[in-house]
Amino acid sequence: MSAVIESHGHDDHHHGPAKGLTRWLYTTNHKDIGSLYLWFSFAMFLIGGAMAMVIRAELFQPGMQIVEPEFYNQMLTLHGLIMVFGAVMPAFVGLANWLVPMMVGAPDMALPRMNNLSFWILPFAFFILLSSLFMEGGAPNFGWTFYAPLSTTYAPPSVTFFIFSVHIMGASSIMGSINVVVTIMNMRAPGMSLMKMPLFVWSWLITAYLLIAVMPVLAGAVTMMLMDIHFGTSFFNAAGGGDPVLFQHIFWFFGHPEVYIMILPAFGIASHIIETFSRKQLFGYSSMVWAMASIAILSFVVWAHHMFTVGLPLAAELFFMWATMLIAVPTGVKVFNWVTTMFKGSITYETPMLFAIAFVVLFTIGGFSGLMLAITPADFQYHDTYFVVAHFHYVLVPGSIFSIMAAVYYWIPKWTGNMYDERLGKLHFWLSFTGVNVTFFPQHWIGLAGMPRRVPDYALQFADWNMISSVGAFLFGASQILFLFIVLKTVMGGKKATSKVWEGARGLEWTVESPAPYHTFSTPPKIN
C-alpha cells in the first residue's frame, strides 16, 4: 500500500501536461492558460480584422457598394467590441499568465482553478456576441460605446444578448485581475521587493487594480440598460426622469481607465525589449513605476474629455482639459526614459526591437493627436470626425497591438524552445509598419477636413485618401496571415533556443531552460 502511495507521489512530482483535448479544458497550469488566452485573442484579432476589412472595402469608394448601411453599423460595432474585449485585453491577460509567475519566481498563479474558469467563460461570451449577427434585427449597431438611448430605446432586440456577453467578459476580466494581484502581492520569491519587480509585472499590477475598479462600473452601466429595456426603469430615459448624459458619464468613467488598461502592459513590454536590445540597464526604473501609477490615478479624473460637446459648464471643460494634458507629463517621462535607454546603447534590430521602437514612435504620434483632442475648443471641431479615428487607432494598433506582437517575438523562443524565422519576422514588421501608417495617417487629414466617423458613405472630396487608407488596411490585414504562419512555423520547429535566448536579456524567466518546463520555480529562486 505504502509503495503505491509513494509511486503516486513520485508521479505527481514529475507529471507533465495531460494528453488530449481535456488537457486544455481542465488545465490549471498558468502556461497552458496563457497559451489559450493568446490563441483565443489571435482568433478574435482575425475575426475583428475581417470586419475591419468589410468596413474599409465599403469605404474604398464613395457611395454604397458592398454592404447595406445597417450591416455596416453592425460591423463597426462588433469590430470595436471584439478588438477591445476579445483581442487586446485577452492577449495581455495571456501574457500575464505566461510571464508574471515566471518573472516573480512563483510556481503558478495564486488561484489556478479560477484561472481556468476566467478563460473558459470568454469563448461563450464571444459566441453569444457573434451569434447576434444571425438574430432578427441583426447584431448591435450602436457603436462600441453603446450610448443610451440609442442602445436602449432604439436598439435591435439582440441588445440583451450583447448585455449578457459584456457581463461575462467583465466577470472574466475581474477574476483574471484578482488572480494577478494576489499572485504579485503574495507569491513573489523571497528577496523580490516591490521596487525590484520587473516592469511588466508592475504594469500588470497597476492594470489589474484599474480593471478591478472599473469593470464593475461597466457591469453596472449595462445592468441599468437591461433594466431600462426590460424592467421599466428610466435611468437613461428623460420621460421617466432619467438622463441620457448620465449614461455617457458612467460609460466614460469606465471607458477612460479602460484605454489605459489597454496600454499600460504595453509600456511594461516595451521597457523589457528596449532594455534587452540596447544591452543597457533600463534608464529610470523608479520613475517608470511612478509614471505608470500617476497615469492610472489621473485616468479616473479625465473621463469627460470624451464628451466636451454634450454641454458641460465652462469650469468642467477647463478642469477636464487641464487634467487630460497633465497626463502628458508622466507619459513623456516614459518616452524620454526609453529614448535615454537606447542612447549610446549597443543596439541590434531584431524583430521584437523593431516592433518596440515603432511602438515608441507611433504611440507618441497617437499621444500628440490626443493632446490636440484634449484642447476643448479644438475638440469641438475634431469631435466625431476621422481625426478621432486616426488618434485612437494610432494608440491601439501600433501601440497596444505592436507591443503584443513584439512580446510574442521576444518571448516565443522561451515558450516553444524554437527561434522564429528572423527574415520572415522582419518582413512581417515592415509590412505591418507600412500598412498601419498608410491606413491611419491619411485619416488625420480627412478628419481635419471634416469627414465624420461612423458613416458608410462620404462626400466626394474625401475619396482619394479613403482609397489609400483602404489599400493600407488590406496590406495590414494580409500581413497578419504571415504572422500566423510565422507563429505556427515556430511552434512546429526551428533553430533551438538557449535558456537566455537574447544576449542582453535580464530577469528570472531567462534562467529556466527553453522551452520553459511545465512547472517552474517549484522551489523559489534566490534574489540578490
Added chain:
Amino acid sequence: MNQGSKKTIRTLCFAVLGMFTFSFALVPLYNVFCEVTGLNGKIELRATNDTNIEIENGRDVSIQFVSHNNEEMPWTFEPSEDSIKIKTGKYHTATFYVKNPTDRTMIAQAIPSVAPSNAASHLKKLECFCFEEQELAPGEDALLPVRLIFDDKLPSAINSVVLSYTIFDVTDYDDIELTQNTHNSHVMEPSL
C-alpha cells in the same frame, strides 16, 4: 493558500462589490450634483417656496420658448409665443398649446431644460404643467400655463435664456391594450 492571499482576495472582492454599488450610486449623486449646481440645464420639478424673490426694477431678460416632441409622440405641442421680454424679480405666465389628435386617451409628461445651463438655478417656477402628467381625451386640446420668475442673482452676462420642453408619451398602454405598445418591440425573438 496562505493567510496573506486570503486577505488580498477578500479585500479585492469587497472592492469589486463596492465599485458595482458605486456605479448605481452615481445616479442619485449625479442628479443631486446637477440640481445643486444647475449643471446640465436641469431644474427642479416642483414649485419654488421662495417668497422674497419678487423685486421692483429688475433688469430686462428675453426668454425664448422651444418645444419638442419625443420619438413618435403624436400630440401638437407649441408655445403660444416664441419669445417674450420679461424683468427679473417679476412673475410672468406663459402658455403652451397642446392637442391630442389621436383617437385614444393619452398621458404626457413634459421635461424642461434651460440653456445656458448656469441660468437654470435662477429660473424659478410657481406653477408649471411639467410638475405633473397631463391627460387628454381623444381630440381634446388645452392651453397649459407656466408661471415663472428669474431671481435677481441671474448672472449679468445672461440677457437671453432658452426654456425648452420635450413632451414624452407616458401612457401606460399595458392597462389599455397590450398589443399597441411601441415599447414592446423589445420582446426577444432570436431567429436562430
